[in-house]
Amino acid sequence: MLLPELEAGIWLGAQPSGNYFLKEFGIDENLCRKLLAKALSKGGDFADLYFEFAVSNYLGLEDGKVNQSYGDISLGVGIRMVKGDQIGYGFTQELTEESMLSAATTASTLCNVNATPVAGSFSRPKAGNYYPVAADFNGIPAKTKLPLLQTINQKCFGLSTEVIKVNAGFSNTVKRMMIVTSDGVMAEDLIPSGFIYAGVVAERNGKREQSFWNLGGRRDFSYYTDNVINQVSTKAVNNALNLFDAIQPPAGEMPVVLGPGVTGILLHEAIGHGMEADFNRKNISTYSSMLGKKVAEPFITIIDDATNMNLAGSINIDDEGIPGKKTILVENGILTSYLHDRISAKHYGVEPTGNGRRQDFQNYPMPRMRNTYMLGGSATPDDVIRQAGNGIYVEDVSNGQVKIGEGDFAFYVSQGRMIENGKLTSPIKDVNIMGNGPKMLANITMAANDLEMYYGGAGQCGKNGQGMPVSFGLPTCLVKSMTVGGTQQKGGQS
Amino acid sequence: MNYKKDQQQEFRELAGWVIDQTRQSGANDCKVSISKRRFVEINYRDRKPEVIKEATTQGLYLEVFVDKKFSGKSTPDFRKSTLTGFITDLIDNARIMEEDPFRTLPDPKYYSGRSTGDLQLADPAQSQLSAEERHAMAKTVEDACLQEGKDKVISVEAGEYDETFEEFVITSNGFEGSNRTTVCWTGATMTAQDEGDRRPAGSHWIGCRYRDDLPSLEDIGKTAAKRTLDLMGGTKIATETLPVILENRGAARVLGGLFDPMSGGSIQQKRSFLADKKNQTIGSKLLTIQEDPFLIRGLGSRLYDSDGFPTRKRDLIIEGKLNEFLVDWYYSRKLDWEPTSGSITNLIIPPGTRSVDEIIKDLGRCILITDYIGGNSNSTTGDFSVGIIGKLFDKGQFVQNVAEMNIADNHLKFWNKLIEVANDPWQYSQARFPSLVIDGVVVAGI
Numbered sequence: 058m059l060l061p062e063l064e065a066g067i068w069l070g071a072q073p074s075g076n077y078f079l080k081e082f083g084i085d086e087n088l089c090r091k092l093l094a095k096a097l098s099k100g101g102d103f104a105d106l107y108f109e110f111a112v113s114n115y116l117g118l119e120d121g122k123v124n125q126s127y128g129d130i131s132l133g134v135g136i137r138m139v140k141g142d143q144i145g146y147g148f149t150q151e152l153t154e155e156s157m158l159s160a161a162t163t164a165s166t167l168c169n170v171n172a173t174p175v176a177g178s179f180s181r182p183k184a185g186n187y188y189p190v191a192a193d194f195n196g197i198p199a200k201t202k203l204p205l206l207q208t209i210n211q212k213c214f215g216l217s218t219e220v221i222k223v224n225a226g227f228s229n230t231v232k233r234m235m236i237v238t239s240d241g242v243m244a245e246d247l248i249p250s251g252f253i254y255a256g257v258v259a260e261r262n263g264k265r266e267q268s269f270w271n272l273g274g275r276r277d278f279s280y281y282t283d284n285v286i287n288q289v290s291t292k293a294v295n296n297a298l299n300l301f302d303a304i305q306p307p308a309g310e311m312p313v314v315l316g317p318g319v320t321g322i323l324l325h326e327a328i329g330h331g332m333e334a335d336f337n338r339k340n341i342s343t344y345s346s347m348l349g350k351k352v353a354e355p356f357i358t359i360i361d362d363a364t365n366m367n368l369a370g371s372i373n374i375d376d377e378g379i380p381g382k383k384t385i386l387v388e389n390g391i392l393t394s395y396l397h398d399r400i401s402a403k404h405y406g407v408e409p410t411g412n413g414r415r416q417d418f419q420n421y422p423m424p425r426m427r428n429t430y431m432l433g434g435s436a437t438p439d440d441v442i443r444q445a446g447n448g449i450y451v452e453d454v455s456n457g458q459v460k461i462g463e464g465d466f467a468f469y470v471s472q473g474r475m476i477e478n479g480k481l482t483s484p485i486k487d488v489n490i491m492g493n494g495p496k497m498l499a500n501i502t503m504a505a506n507d508l509e510m511y512y513g514g515a516g517q518c519g520k521n522g523q524g525m526p527v528s529f530g531l532p533t534c535l536v537k538s539m540t541v542g543g544t545q546q547k548g549g550q551s
Numbered sequence: 552m553n554y555k556k557d558q559q560q561e562f563r564e565l566a567g568w569v570i571d572q573t574r575q576s577g578a579n580d581c582k583v584s585i586s587k588r589r590f591v592e593i594n595y596r597d598r599k600p601e602v603i604k605e606a607t608t609q610g611l612y613l614e615v616f617v618d619k620k621f622s623g624k625s626t627p628d629f630r631k632s633t634l635t636g637f638i639t640d641l642i643d644n645a646r647i648m649e650e651d652p653f654r655t656l657p658d659p660k661y662y663s664g665r666s667t668g669d670l671q672l673a674d675p676a677q678s679q680l681s682a683e684e685r686h687a688m689a690k691t692v693e694d695a696c697l698q699e700g701k702d703k704v705i706s707v708e709a710g711e712y713d714e715t716f717e718e719f720v721i722t723s724n725g726f727e728g729s730n731r732t733t734v735c736w737t738g739a740t741m742t743a744q745d746e747g748d749r750r751p752a753g754s755h756w757i758g759c760r761y762r763d764d765l766p767s768l769e770d771i772g773k774t775a776a777k778r779t780l781d782l783m784g785g786t787k788i789a790t791e792t793l794p795v796i797l798e799n800r801g802a803a804r805v806l807g808g809l810f811d812p813m814s815g816g817s818i819q820q821k822r823s824f825l826a827d828k829k830n831q832t833i834g835s836k837l838l839t840i841q842e843d844p845f846l847i848r849g850l851g852s853r854l855y856d857s858d859g860f861p862t863r864k865r866d867l868i869i870e871g872k873l874n875e876f877l878v879d880w881y882y883s884r885k886l887d888w889e890p891t892s893g894s895i896t897n898l899i900i901p902p903g904t905r906s907v908d909e910i911i912k913d914l915g916r917c918i919l920i921t922d923y924i925g926g927n928s929n930s931t932t933g934d935f936s937v938g939i940i941g942k943l944f945d946k947g948q949f950v951q952n953v954a955e956m957n958i959a960d961n962h963l964k965f966w967n968k969l970i971e972v973a974n975d976p977w978q979y980s981q982a983r984f985p986s987l988v989i990d991g992v993v994v995a996g997i
Contacts, residue, residue, distance in 0.1 A: 116648075119820070120885075124651035126644055128624035130637075146604040150627040163605045166682075199647050222821050258821045258931065267822055267931045308957070308995035309790045339596070341706050341742040341750055419606065458925040458938070462705075462742050462750030463785070465955050467925030467938025487934035489926055489957045491787075491995070495748065540787060542936050542957025542995040 077245060078108050078235045082152045086179055086243070091154075093175045093239040095161035096138045100170035101145075103399070104161075104239040107135040107376060108152070109418040111232035116199060118206040118225040125226075126199065135418040138164040142338070142400055146421045176241030184380035187364055187371040188275035190249055195231060197251070197278045202227040205281055209255045212290035220294060221265075222258040227251070227281075228273075228515070234376070242378035249275050250369065250526055252514030253285065255293040261301045268297035268471075273514020274369045274528070296453070296472055303486035306475055306541055312448030313490060313539040314441055314476060317509035319453050321529030324359065325429045325518065326457040327466040327494035329529075332361075332386050332394075333412070333424040333520075334401030336461050343464035343495055344392065352392045353498045356434050359387040361396055363411055363427040369514050370427035370527040377413035377422050384410040386429075387498075396424045416523035425520065430530030434504030438533040441505050443479035445535055450474045450481055451490065464494040467542075489542035497536055505533035558587070559729055562719035565611075565629060570723050573615055573638050578645075580616040580656045582726075585609075585629075586718040591680075594710040595689040601708065615641050619650040653884040657858050659725045661880070661890065665861035670845060670852045672732040674761040677713055680735075685711045688737050688768055695772025696739040703780060705750055709739035709772065713762070726859035734850070735762040739775035745783050753779030757979045760848040781921065785940060785954030787996035794917040794970070795941075795958065795992045796907060799977040801923060802984040803898075806840075808928030808935050808962055809833075813867070813875075815882030815893055817930050824933035824963070825873060834871040834966030837903075841866050844896035851981025856894035865891075867898075871967070895981075902985045903972035910971055910988055912947035918994060919944065919986075920958075933962040939994070957995040965989060 147163030252273025363381030879893025926937025
């Protein structure tokens with residue numbers, strides 16, 4: 058079952074950014090052709106130009122006042138030459154012909170053969186629009202954000218007398234990009250992103266606890282309603298208060314139930330990264346020899362999707378000019394595809410999946426996830442918890458990391474509960490769950506019918522030094538055994 | 552890259568113009584930072600260049616203070632025609648904000664007393680480094696790693712990265728500082744074939760201000776291979792309470808959980824479990840942490856901090872007692888304390904007398920932790936939890952490699968269990984920590 062917002066977006070032929078780089082910076086087709094020709098002047102399979110203009114703003118509230126304002130402007134072009142799996146890359150912040158030609162020369166240095174021709178004309182691929190904003194959208198004005206942050210402050214303090222500090226922030230970026238490839242693709246996009254958050258510190262009997270929650274994604278201002286403010290404030294306060302009653306579970310292996318939504322980050326980290334094709338073409342992923350093989354129970358289907366409306370990982374067009382699409386990674390338990398950029402797609406002889414993404418013009422693209430989720434099963438959430446018997450229930454996780462080659466991962470459980478005799482009991486806190494991605498996937502023995510996506514905008518996936526907005530989702534599911542870290546051994550020894 | 556000799560003068564002239572424009576446009580005060588970075592990156596895989604990347608970036612960051620209101624923004628565009636609009640927009644933005652009487656430029660009296668010593672942070676030879684030399688460095692490291700890894704190698708990625716960074720900072724109330732640094736990194740990451748589908752990856756990357764300070768390239772490549780081979784067969788064992796050794800290069804991953812709670816921001820925002828621990832014992836007598844900003848060629852060395860205050864040597868923790876907080880100008884005003892500097896430069900734990908090998912012989916059953924995965928340290932409660940990878944020893948004898956395991960504790964308990972400091976401070980970091988031995992740690996596994 059897909060939630061309404063997971064349905065495909067409106068199909069449009071053109072993006073709202075139109076010919077932005079032509080109008081604002083005079084980047085026309087002739088200049089692009091000249092730069093691509095320079096990048097390919099010593100040979101290569103293809104070259105591309107990635108133009109970017111992004112404006113980011115952050116407003117912060119502390120001690121009752123919206124008193125922090127920071128911003129950043131990013132402008133430039135990255136020029137890549139690709140030969141096989143080799144990359145020459147130069148970039149410049151100056152969109153002058155001289156500077157750009159110099160960057161193209163840098164990109165060309167990897168080859169030393171005859172020039173490769175550039176396409177005679179450019180066509181604009183048809184792509185969806187999964188984050189529609191007005192054509193003149195230029196970000197969310199600072200004035201409109203102040204009352205939202207002040208409301209968060211009032212709500213958080215109003216929700217509990219135990220709240221002693223509130224922080225709130227509103228971060229948003231408007232990015233315009235244009236990708237031009239030597240084989241004739243020219244595509245532009247206007248990409249909004251951002252989030253609003255609340256962070257609270259609460260105190261009870263001299264003990265303090267803190268919590269944080271955010272909502273956002275690829276949105277304009279219309280998303281940030283009273284309802285969103287309420288959700289962010291309530292979740293931050295309730296999560297902090299829950300921690301006063303939390304215990305640490307005993308350390309060791311036990312059944313783990315992953316709650317719906319944000320726990321999908323485990324799917325992203327522990328499993329999804331291993332399915333990125335660059336790791337596999339280099340044979341350094343634990344999934345390198347698993348294509349076409351059973352990796353999970355037959356009820357499990359995992360999708361990486363660019364087409365969800367307004368989610369943080371949605372993309373109309375990837376950073377290599379491929380329209381955003383949906384990729385089935387695991388279908389009925391069988392590994393069916395990796396996530397490809399152009400280099401890996403050529404390596405495997407398949408079509409690119411639209412996963413070529415980059416942090417900004419200073420970085421070249423590589424296979425990256427978008428919105429990664431597992432479809433729901435037929436059980437109810439209560440069935441799954443009952444089946445676990447004794448273990449832990451994970452509601453919120455963060456700080457995940459995976460070792461790609463081994464598949465080993467660790468996550469910090471910031472919110473959760475004990476499961477005792479098939480029922481949820483005491484809250485738990487400050488523990489890690491450890492495991493091995495492929496083993497965890499194989500050990501998912503039950504999934505509920507409650508797939509939920511993560512609607513936050515603050516999280517960034519990191520890979521090779523590049524941060525990338527993503528989202529994820531999961532139904533409630535049972536992992537029959539994982540290691541839970543703690544300060545007490547089973548049986549009470551500390 | 553050949554930096555212009557008059558680069559600092561160019562920066563100074565532009566910054567002066569920005570200060571004038573900003574004040575003329577209505578700001579009471581402002582701070583300008585201008586920087587330029589030039590880097591080259593070369594990576595090799597399968598004995599051929601995989602990535603060649605090279606560029607220069609620049610940035611201008613401006614903070615404005617307008618009638619007790621504040622705003623800051625950065626731009627890469629140094630053209631005066633566009634900076635004029637940038638400045639007025641920023642001032643307009645500040646005017647929208649709510650008043651914050653604590654947000655000001657520092658009192659100029661705190662700017663004085665800066666050391667003028669040469670910390671040797673910029674290698675004059677770096678600008679002479681040729682493309683051929685860079686390729687040769689990466690190839691040498693790759694070759695050594697491949698030879699050491701032998702038939703276990705699935706993949707080796709070796710590389711060279713060098714960077715020259717230059718900044719100029721000026722405030723409207725009298726601070727002026729400049730800094731020029733270089734850094735050169737090289738190393739390799741190797742992936743090996745283990746049993747089944749496990750492909751452990753290990754790496755060894757070393758960075759120095761001066762290229763000549765790098766260890767032998769062959770040793771770097773060999774060490775990358777050895778560290779990878781040391782991961783073979785890693786598996787979890789039964790949950791057990793035993794001593795652990797935090798290897799020197801990674802000790803900051805756990806010890807780092809002490810520094811955020813020592814900051815003025817965390818204390819003022821009531822997110823610090825150390826807020827009431829000044830001059831109190833938070834660790835064993837062996838826990839002493841000093842800060843030395845003046846280490847010659849140090850990766851964290853500098854003469855002024857982010858507020859413009861002169862850096863100074865200081866003792867943060869002395870024999871287990873918390874001696875000094877990290878308080879910047881803004882939070883010093885909110886706390887009504889004296890500022891101490893919120894920035895960290897080079898951190899030092901005085902080394903002990905014995906090597907890790909000698910210590911392991913006396914420890915009985917213990918785990919040497921060589922790497923970490925994920926984890927968190929809660930600044931409010933002091934609780935932390937982190938995944939570990941390492942090697943299990945018994946009475947000095949290697950037993951097996953371990954993986955998929957976890958340690959968790961509270962910092963106030965954990966550092967009181969520090970029972971020995973090894974004699975091996977890690978030189979290639981701003982955290983020059985030796986290996987640290989902690990007794991009685993629950994290591995969670997099966």
